[in-house]
Amino acid sequence: MHLFSQFLIAGLIMGILYCLMALGINFIYGIMKVINWSMGEFFMIGTYVQYLLITYFIGVRYWYIGVIISAISVFFLGSFIQHILIKPMFVGIIEEKMEYATIVTISMAIFFRNVAVAIGGPYIYTPPDYASPTHIGPLPLSGNRFVALIGAVILLALFYYFMKNTWIGKAFQGVAQNRSGVQTAGINVLKFDMIAFGIGTALAAAGGALLAPIFLVHPLCGLVPTVRGFEIIVIAGLGSVPGVLVAALSLGLAESLGSVFINPSFLDIYGFVLLIIVLLIKPFGLFGKEERVA
């Protein structure tokens, strides 16, 4: 029972951490209706920036400042990339949106991975621990995970507040609902696209900076969180925000319970099995609505 509750908590924590990634992907999809396949590489850039900051500039004591700085720098990088690469999609061609976005962002992913190898080498860097191991009640818990959990909860709460209570957040909701409708209300959709891409990638980078001691720092470190993020948004149903939370927690649980009861080597497979089962029962995901294709 002790072991069971320990794994239960571990699963819930991983679920919340995957949430950041999935929310970033989902936010960009909701606003622009394209999937950013290079999300894992922005995660990776976040971990590299964090590693550089805490080892050479500010020290591990101020790791939370590193998280903020890496999120902000990736926000500007993401906005810039959206401006030069994704924006033409909405100005010129409209019909081949998905094809264009898929090919360009996949190329970007491979581009960034190889740039990381070319600059930092194919090595795995290990950042120092953010906090020492702690306990929740009688259960031991890795300090890094605990700290990352708190950081993720704060970020999710901030994001929620931003979306629900600020003018810009409401404008984003409008853009997600009807792109041409909000233009009549005087919202510059193209500018909001740019900011949305920046925010989505910044969420990924903040996740990367928080999780750097767990996933370590190497060119492929964004791969696992991205695959989980994609699985989560498919389980949740594309574009559904409350669905992401439910799907992320159930994915985390499925993983940790599968690894304790079946076999820890096949961690990646349990989430995929969950996804296939959900899609067999509900083809549009748990919270997804059947969309008009037009």
Place this chain on the structure above:
Amino acid sequence: MQSHMDSHKKFELARLNIHPFKLKFFGLSFLFLVIIILPFFISDYWIFVFTLAYYYTILAASWNLLGGYTGQFSLGHHTFALIGAYTSALMIIKAGIPLWTGILAGIILTIIISFVLGVICLRVRGLYLALITWAFAEVVRTYIRMGYEFTGGDRGLDAPLLFDTIQPLPYYYLFSGIAAVTITLIAGIMRSRIGYYFRATRNDEIAARAMGVNTVRWKVFAFMVASGLAGVAGAFYGHSIGLISPVLGEFNEMAMVIIFVVIGGLRTQAGPVLGAISIRYLMEVLREWSEIRIIILTAIVIIIMRFFNGGFMEFFKRGKQWVQQKEVREPVSAYEKIEQR
């Protein structure tokens, strides 16, 4: 206007006294002859390089059928090759069945898996296929790496050789033959009624459905054909190389296939072939700079998508139009349209 151009073209060709069909026929036979004669003039190493190039040609051409013509993005194309290779080798090693039946089993399993995945994902929207095949690719790779008692893990698996020799020549002819059959098959599909269903599905799915095309069925069919061809390529690849490993299932492989298709020319029949062979050649020449060459290639892909929207074949087309003094058609890239504003 059109008839005028046609007559103009006919006049040009009549002066050269060549029928257009004959011209194409001669060109293809010449190419065929070059492919047959080529191994007698190059070293074993380069024969092997071209064998690999033909393997990637099969993957690129079949992905073009699915991603280019039908508009359904599969990001697990390399995984179907991996499944074909591993199934065939494992069946032969563990169950002791003959080699050809092993290859057949690999191909059949890829087709079954692609059918199941296709039915699950393609009912909904194109995006789901891309998302789920990506996740599927990672899951299969992890399973092969982690289930090392059965699959051999990262160390790889020794697959029995097809021709009892490590001379690259028979494998060269085998793969050029499979590539030729694949290209012919895809050309045949695209010229038949089914090809029009595929194009209609990509261009406007609702309109296609309104015209009575069962889009889900044909999307699943396209996915099965493309994945089956990838399975064929993978199964034969395993028995030609003799050692298969999970490296074959890394996402770089998929990205390379996309790079071949886009640089060659998306939605053209010769594009993926040209792209695969020329880029593989280029990559062998630039073997010293392993990361830099990928960085350059992906940058080229982004630039092509952003500014030209066509690849090699678009250049050929424009060159041909320029030579024939035709008026150049409307620009298609997004950038040019912005510039015109």
